[in-house]
Amino acid sequence: MTKLGPGGWSVRLIVLAIGVALLLAPFLFPGVRPIQVAARICVFIVLVASYDLLIGYTGVVSFAHTMFFGLGAYGTAIALSQSDASWGALLIGGALGVLAALVLAVLIGLLSLRVRAIFFAMVTLAVASVALVLASQLSGLTGGEDGLTYSTPDLFSPATPLWHDAAGKTARLFGVRMDGQILAYYLVFFCALLLYLLLLRVTVSPLGTVLKAIRENEARAEALGYRVVAYRTFVFGFTAVMAALAGVLYAIWLQYTGPDTTLSFEIMVDILLMVVIGGMGTMWGAVIGAAALVMAQYYLRDVMQAAAGATAGLPLLPALLNPDRWLLWLGIAFILLVYFFPAGIAGTLTRREARK
Amino acid sequence: MASPSLETRDLTIRFGGHVAVNGVSCAFRPGELTVIVGPNGAGKTTYFNLISGQLRATSGQVLKDGRDISRLAPSGRARAGLGRAFQLTNLFPALSVLENIRLAVQARAGVGRQFLRRAAAHRDLVAQAEHYLEATRLTRAAHLPAVALAHGDQRKLEVALLLAMEPDVFMFDEPTAGMSLDHAPEVLELIAEIKRDTARTVLLVEHKMEVVRALADRIIVLHNGALLADGKPEEVMASDLVREVYLGKRGAA
Known part of the structure; x- marks a missing residue:
């Protein structure tokens, strides 16, 4: 088998292309919005990859x-x-x-990973609901529904030049201002890359095989001598730390933290969709799923606006393509994806290649 | 005589009103291969489950080298040196044959928690896994998922997992059940090889009389969950009681 875990060459090429695009995003796609999209993709890759280790592996x-x-x-x-x-x-x-995430995860794990999977899911749902309520109720600390707006160290400010050009202004490289925001983006990018590579490495380690064994046949793993509850608790705590680190990156990047950017169940559903679209238990799928869904969330409306404009003279089509209906089209796209890629994009492409 | 490596004392389990295993006391010594026989429903597999921990006894104890392990989970008993192969094929279906065996090897080597090195970089583990692939003649199938194997090969993989655990006590539950005639001798030869190592204790549930005759140092007979007979093969087979409850029903063997 291959060295970096499962995945056909087409999958690797797609992931590599996304990686290069993210690396060069500030230069390839100048402007305010693309860099926001790129940073969000980076953060969600870590979030989705860690979730894939938990649910998929x-x-x-x-x-x-x-x-x-x-x-x-x-x-x-x-x-x-x-x-x-x-x-x-x-x-x-x-x-x-991060420490709070670790402690809470280990506590939840030790108390409830012995019970059946469905009950464990319920427990996590309950605890997450409590956290969401607390975040909105403890408004003195958390800013409530409005969230918190704050400054990060000056080095990450768009007003901070990284270096000056001959005229004493913020230097430009390929026409892009070298300011604190660029630095913040690359902090997010490289931290996300590091965390993703760590997760990838875990999947091909001896531990990774044990995790898959627990997924495949828990009782047999136990009979071989693996303490299943301990492994589950470990992976629950480990992925919680990964998710919390992604949260730190996102908080630094956005300079805003609120229920809608980090805690809400809409984000939980997004993560689930990304894992399913990319391919559960593939790790590569996290990159593909996160990139695809974040891009759709940011750009589908623009595409539909353009399409509605282009079909302005035709009957019915402009109404269907009205940007307000973007969720409908996202839903249709999701159904088609699940139909044609039942194991997710990475999973199905890998299977097809393996069959050749 | 060597001291017992495995012992059960008054081992009993009740399911509601039904007593599936009833006060079985028995000691098993290194260098000895004991075949457990009995009609269907006699409690042979349940007895195995009580020893390896899949079931908790209602009363009685399981001792490994004199230590009470009755309260340990199956993983704890495996680490204490009990190895078990299952009657119904019980593998990791989506994992490759090599990964299946490596799991057994690395459980014993205690590197299951290692997560920063690639598994393939643990050359000793891979080499040991390959050794057991070779021993069970599954090398050609190394990279196939276990679920893709033919039934007979899945049975051999089940045996390979037990061999790779390298336990002190080997527990085989009808290892040749459903195997074709050309595969069964391979597995029996592997068991005979374990038997030659005098440090190992082997327990074998088996129906086929020719297997029992070829391998058994000792036979115990379970009937309705209770120990009916225990002794050398020729004594047990000659016993009228045993003939009546067991051999008699299956015709003279």
Whole structure:
């Protein structure tokens, strides 16, 4: 077999193309919106890949992944908004958020990973709901429904030049201003890359095989000598830390943290969709799923606007293509994807190649 | 005589009003191959499940090298040196044959928690897994998912997993059930090889009388969950009681 885990060459090419596009995003797609989209994709790749390790590799169904994402983000946000925009506040807040995610995950794991999968899913749903309610009720700390807006260290500010050109202004490289925002983007990009590679490595390690074994046949794994509850708890805690780190990155990037950006169940559903679209248990699918869904969320309306304009003279079509109906088309696209790629894009492409 | 590596004391399990295993006390010693026989429903597989931990006894104890392991989970008993192969094929269907065996090897080697190195970089693990692939003549199928194997090969993989665990106590539950005539001798030869190692204890549930005759050092007979007879093969087979409840029903063997 291959060295980096399952996945055909077409899948790897797609993932590589997405990776290169993300690496060069600030230069290839200048402007305010594309860099927001690219950063969101980077963060969601980590979020979705860690969720895939949990659900796709180990077979543990959890609805608390956004809660851990939120803990990392809120830890960073609260520390930054309560004190100055210092590195110390950022690091301590982020570390506390990640630690809180780890402790909570291990507690939930030890208390409830012994029960049947469906009950575990219920427990995570309940805990995540409590976290969402707490975030909106403790408004003194969390900003409630409005969330928190704060400053990150000056180095990440768009007003901070990384270096100056001859005229003393912010230098430009290929026409792109070299400011703090570029630096923040590359912090997000490289941290996300590192975390993703770590997750990829776990899937091909001895531990990764044990996780798949637990998914495939829990009782047999136990009979071989693997303490299944301990492995499940470990992977639940590990993926919670990954999600919380993604939350820290997102909080640094957005300079805003609220229920809608990190905690809401809509994001949980997004993560599930991304895992399914990309291909559960493939790890490569996280990249494809995150890129596809985030792009659709940001650009489908624009595409439909253009299509509605182009078909303006025709009957019915402009009404169907009205940008307000973008969720309808997203739904149709999802149904078609599931129909033609039942194992997700990465999963189905890999199977097709294996059959040749 | 060597001290027992495995012992059950008054081992009993009740399912509601039904007593599936009833007060079975028996000791098994290294270098000895014990065949457990009995009619269908006699409690042979249930007895195995009680020993390896898939079921918890209602009362009684299981001792490994004198230590009470009755309260341990199956994983704890496996780490204590009990290895079990299952009667109904019980594999990791989507994983490759090699991965299936490597799981057994790495469980024993204690590297299941290692997550920063590629599994393929653990050359010793892969080499050991390949050794057991070779031993069970499954090398050609190494990279196929277990689910794609023919039934006989799945049975051999089941045996390979047990061999790769390298336990002190081997528990085979009808290892040749459903196997074709050309595959069964391979598996029996593997069991005979384990038997030659005097440090190993082997328990074997088996129906086929020619297998029992060829391998058994000792036979115990279970009937309605209770221990009916225990002794050397020729004694047990000559016993009138055993003939009546077991051999008699199946015709003279």
